[in-house]
Amino acid sequence: MRPERQLQNWRSEAGSRLWLSGLIAAMQHAERPEIRRQPVAPEVVVELRAQLALTASYRASQISTLRH
Structure with a gap:
C-alpha cells in the first residue's frame, strides 16, 4: 500500500x-x-528495513511540507 x-x-x-x-x-x-x-529470512529483514526507511522519509517529507 x-x-x-x-x-x-x-x-x-x-x-x-x-x-x-x-x-x-x-x-x-x-x-x-x-x-x-526461529531464524528470520534475510529477505524479510531487507523488506523491513525498506519499509522503515520509507516511513521515515515519508514522515520527514510531510514535516517539511507543513513548515513551508
Whole structure:
C-alpha cells in the first residue's frame, strides 16, 4: 500500500483501531518463545528495513511540507 493511502486510512478512527489491532496481534505472536527462536529470512529483514526507511522519509517529507 502506498504511504499516502496508509496515511488516509490511519486518519480515520476505524483505520487507527484496525492498524493498532494488527500491530498488537503481530507483537503478541512475535513474543512467543517458539516464534522468537526461529531464524528470520534475510529477505524479510531487507523488506523491513525498506519499509522503515520509507516511513521515515515519508514522515520527514510531510514535516517539511507543513513548515513551508
